[in-house]
Amino acid sequence: MADLLASGIIYGSIIALGAIGLTLISSILNFFNFAYGDLFSLGAFITFFFLGLLGDWGTFFNLSFGWSLVAATLLSILVMLVIVLLIDRFYFKPLRYLGAPPLFTSLASLGLAFILRAVINIAWGPEVRYYSNAIQIAKKFSFGIRVKPDEFFIAVCTFVLVFLVYLFLKKTRTGKAMRAMSDNPVLAKASGIETGKVIMWTWIIAGTLITIAGTFYGIQVQLRPIMGWHFLIPLFVAVIMGGVGSFWGALVGGMVIGISEEMITGTVQNILYSLQIDADMSVYKPAVAFVLVVVILLVRPHGIFGKKERGT
Numbered sequence: 083m084a085d086l087l088a089s090g091i092i093y094g095s096i097i098a099l100g101a102i103g104l105t106l107i108s109s110i111l112n113f114f115n116f117a118y119g120d121l122f123s124l125g126a127f128i129t130f131f132f133l134g135l136l137g138d139w140g141t142f143f144n145l146s147f148g149w150s151l152v153a154a155t156l157l158s159i160l161v162m163l164v165i166v167l168l169i170d171r172f173y174f175k176p177l178r179y180l181g182a183p184p185l186f187t188s189l190a191s192l193g194l195a196f197i198l199r200a201v202i203n204i205a206w207g208p209e210v211r212y213y214s215n216a217i218q219i220a221k222k223f224s225f226g227i228r229v230k231p232d233e234f235f236i237a238v239c240t241f242v243l244v245f246l247v248y249l250f251l252k253k254t255r256t257g258k259a260m261r262a263m264s265d266n267p268v269l270a271k272a273s274g275i276e277t278g279k280v281i282m283w284t285w286i287i288a289g290t291l292i293t294i295a296g297t298f299y300g301i302q303v304q305l306r307p308i309m310g311w312h313f314l315i316p317l318f319v320a321v322i323m324g325g326v327g328s329f330w331g332a333l334v335g336g337m338v339i340g341i342s343e344e345m346i347t348g349t350v351q352n353i354l355y356s357l358q359i360d361a362d363m364s365v366y367k368p369a370v371a372f373v374l375v376v377v378i379l380l381v382r383p384h385g386i387f388g389k390k391e392r393g394t
Contacts, residue, residue, distance in 0.1 A: 084227045086348040087341060092233045092302070094238035094340020100313070101320040101332035102247060103243040109264040109327030110284045111174070113187040118292060119314030120198035121166065123307060125293030126300040127206050129158040129205040133213060146214040159293045167282065169194070182304040195311070198292030202307040211305035232233065236298045241286060243294065244333060251329060256283050264327050313367075316343070319371040323378050327386020334386060342374055343367040 099123060107115050132154035139150035140380070155231065177187050189194040218230045251257035263270040263280045271277050298312065317338045323338065324331020347370060380388060 086345045088229050089226045089348070090232075090341030091337065092229075092237050092340075093344055094337035095237050096295050096298050096302070097313075097316050097320050098333045098336025099240050099243060099291050101315050101336045102244065102329060103291035103295075104317050105261070105321045105324070105329070105332040106264070106284050107288050108321060110260060110267075110280065111187075112177075112267070113184040113191065114318070116188060116192040117169075117198060118288075118316065118317065119310035119312075120190075120202070120294040121193045121289070122292050122299070122313055122317075123161070123305075123310030124165070124198055125158055125162045125289075125306075126296030126305055126309075127202055129154045129163050129293070129297045129300065130206070130305055132255035141216075144218075145235060146216040146218055146232050151213060151297075151301075155294065158297065159290050160290045162293045163199040163286055165252055165287045170281065170285050172277065176197075189246070190340070199307060201342075206305075206307065208307060211300075213300055213305075219332055232301050236302060239294075240298070240361070243291070247291070247327060250287070257279070260284060265369050275392035277355065288369045299303035309319050315368045316340070316371050319375045322374045323385055325382075325385025328385065330375070332379055333384055339371050339374065343370045346370050 100118070104115065107113075129151070133151055136154055138148045139148050139153075141148040150256065160253070177190060182190070194392075203271050218232060221231065222228055226281050250259060259270065259275045259280050260283060262273070263277060264274060267277070296310070299309065303309075316336075320335035321332055324333070324334075324335030326367070347363040347367055351361075354361050354363065382388070
């Protein structure tokens, strides 16, 4: 059980990292970005591209990667920031200018998701890719917990990044403007806040987080063009469960989803193995997420930390 809890924390930290960026877009730009999952995939594959160009620079102690992956991730972030800012400039900004309702913009983002997925398939093909073929041995800790060095690195880096984003939103002038626009965009604009700058920084933060989350996910498992579409479900569930626009809600929602999916499906899987029943319970993880969000919303209709939705 403790082993499943550790796996859930690691998986939940990746969900939380992506969910924070998604909840910022949802609250500040006032639409659900269905292309976010495919941006997740695109960031991971661009990291893979740069990793191939840079070659092998060795590995860190006990990890499956080294400075080459760090450099590839930084380059991927830069490329992804250019991509998301161009997408906003030429795709979403015209929709805002025309006064498109949130539902229409969300559907437009769904079309963008199909385009991005097609680009990934054309560029890298449908084959499974790996950052490294090295096999890691999980280290044993108390209570039967087994954690790979890569997983420990991912969890620590995720919480550091979350803390840095929190400080940015809490302490900086731009962060305060983003929170003000999230609460009341009309009042924020009337108060002299530069909404264009806020929107730009929203995409910068979201693009950075989703690229790192995609890379972390690729380190832990494998790269597939469809992985972002599958990952979009827990991202949205985390945002809705925590409350749209809530930083802490996205963090808590991501952790709850990650831990619950791993522990529930893992426990059932172990029971089935003991009964000599051959079944793969991992395919039911999205069902666990949906059941949890339904239960939470029955108790807290606006999410755990959510506020009442503003009028459209």
